[in-house]
Amino acid sequence: xxxxxxxxxxxxxxxxxxxxxxxxxxxxxxxxxxxxxxxxxxxxxxxxxxxxxxxxxxxxxxxxxxxxxxxxxxxxxxxxxxxxxxxxxxxxxxxxxxxxxxxxxxxxxxxxxxxxxxxxxxxxxxxxxxxxxxxxxxxxxxxxxxxxxxxxxxxxxxxxxxxxxxxxxxxxxxxxxxxxxxxxxxxxxxxxxxxxxxxxxxxxxxxxxxxxxxxxxxxxxxxxxxxxxxxxxxxxxxxxxxxxxxxxxxxxxxxxxxxxxxxxxxxxxxxxxxxxxxxxxxxxxxxxxxxxxxxxxxxxxxxxxxxxxxxxxxxxxxxxxxxxxxxxxxxxxxxxxxxxxxxxxxxxxxxxxxxxxxxxxxxxxxxxxxxxxxxxxxxxxxxxxxxxxxxxxxxxxxxxxxxxxxxxxxxxxxxxxxxxxxxxxxxxxxxxxxxxxxxxxxxxxxxxxxxxxxxxxxxxxxxxxxxxxxxxxxxxxxxxxxxxxxxxxxxxxxxxxxxxxxxxxxxxxxxxxxxxxxxxxxx
Numbered sequence: 001x002x003x004x005x006x007x008x009x010x011x012x013x014x015x016x017x018x019x020x021x022x023x024x025x026x027x028x029x030x031x032x033x034x035x036x037x038x039x040x041x042x043x044x045x046x047x048x049x050x051x052x053x054x055x056x057x058x059x060x061x062x063x064x065x066x067x068x069x070x071x072x073x074x075x076x077x078x079x080x081x082x083x084x085x086x087x088x089x090x091x092x093x094x095x096x097x098x099x100x101x102x103x104x105x106x107x108x109x110x111x112x113x114x115x116x117x118x119x120x121x122x123x124x125x126x127x128x129x130x131x132x133x134x135x136x137x138x139x140x141x142x143x144x145x146x147x148x149x150x151x152x153x154x155x156x157x158x159x160x161x162x163x164x165x166x167x168x169x170x171x172x173x174x175x176x177x178x179x180x181x182x183x184x185x186x187x188x189x190x191x192x193x194x195x196x197x198x199x200x201x202x203x204x205x206x207x208x209x210x211x212x213x214x215x216x217x218x219x220x221x222x223x224x225x226x227x228x229x230x231x232x233x234x235x236x237x238x239x240x241x242x243x244x245x246x247x248x249x250x251x252x253x254x255x256x257x258x259x260x261x262x263x264x265x266x267x268x269x270x271x272x273x274x275x276x277x278x279x280x281x282x283x284x285x286x287x288x289x290x291x292x293x294x295x296x297x298x299x300x301x302x303x304x305x306x307x308x309x310x311x312x313x314x315x316x317x318x319x320x321x322x323x324x325x326x327x328x329x330x331x332x333x334x335x336x337x338x339x340x341x342x343x344x345x346x347x348x349x350x351x352x353x354x355x356x357x358x359x360x361x362x363x364x365x366x367x368x369x370x371x372x373x374x375x376x377x378x379x380x381x382x383x384x385x386x387x388x389x390x391x392x393x394x395x396x397x398x399x400x401x402x403x404x405x406x407x408x409x410x411x412x413x414x415x416x417x418x419x420x421x422x423x424x425x426x427x428x429x430x431x432x433x434x435x436x437x438x439x440x441x442x443x444x445x446x447x448x449x450x451x452x453x454x455x456x457x458x459x460x461x462x463x464x465x466x467x468x469x470x471x472x473x474x475x476x477x478x479x480x481x482x483x484x485x486x487x488x489x490x491x492x493x494x495x496x497x498x499x500x501x502x503x504x505x506x507x508x509x510x511x512x513x514x515x516x517x518x519x520x521x522x523x
Contacts, residue, residue: 207258212272
């Protein structure tokens, strides 16, 4: 370790602890790491595996308190974009790009790797070495990029999505990009033929390109995927475990300014989306979430957003701002996960709310009510200032299970990059959480309802309220308009007499906002 970085560590160990209740742990400062990924073993939360560009791999056997570093190798080359997932056997899978041949560009030209395929390496346990399991999506001369994967914990089937380019960075009208999907039912050994699951974009690697596909699994094995592109944020779904897909995606949200945008101090920035689904036994089971960042409030006010769907991606709530600071500061490179033991949402991002310049903190948020409200908190002990001449990467990451929550980010001090995690203290967050009922709250009961559905509504301020009950097909079956209500608690009712037994979606309009909740009707 160099002397300069040792001084940084000594500084971090001092009074900066007043800034965060969550102890920071250095994972590694070796081999210029950036662009991070992390996964937890849901059967043993002491076991974590992490990775960073270009070929850095780390593991911890004590819940992230100490780490061991390794170098990843492959006969087809390792070219970053790490993605790590775990299955229910305790095995971990490390996905990454390839670079199997020397750069064909002449000396002095812009170099780009020949990412002709996607690779997956497997380790039987967190401490075991990774070995190449297979490669897939070899479709020359096309290039493959921005892979992400997830595991169906009922079956251990692995689902992967990514962007394919006809020619990466090409402005030619005939070159395009597309979102592809593949699955493996034998622990990554073989893969299904890639399927095109959405409309195309161009190939220039900007907001007109389709990119950022992240898959999520539903309670019955549905596969949901959201991504960004020229039509904003969109999603598609497969109801048979990825075997078949509709021909067209559905809109999630507009992304004003596009997914590629500048951030001061960075060589490039993006607001690519993250998809997650609640598989817990909690009240929000089956709720689908998409998290992203955009510049709808201006180029100097990037914000983190979330939308949710209660009907399997058919309709989406209005975008809800996650960061709770006053307008005018930058929040960027967000990531999200669902703790499938508790149903809580956990998010992490870079944040400049505390400074008028490029000094950057790492912040997190949790939601215990299905994405309706968010508790913000600082993860990092001290800020850092990135410089645009050093590549910053395109994402950070977070993993969680049964209240063991571990973010993973890169910081930059001068030209020195390093990877860090934090030991999230959920007891501190619980003690600091806002009092129940202090803000907006909505609960429909009983479940199932017979004759009358009751809606308990807490309003922080006066607002006009209306209800619409929809079948899962989208058809409206009941409406009610209570009208203008005062702030405070209300117990309202909606008739469900005569409706067929089943699951419906209650849409509640409060002022200009829409809130959606699944409700059951019995006979």
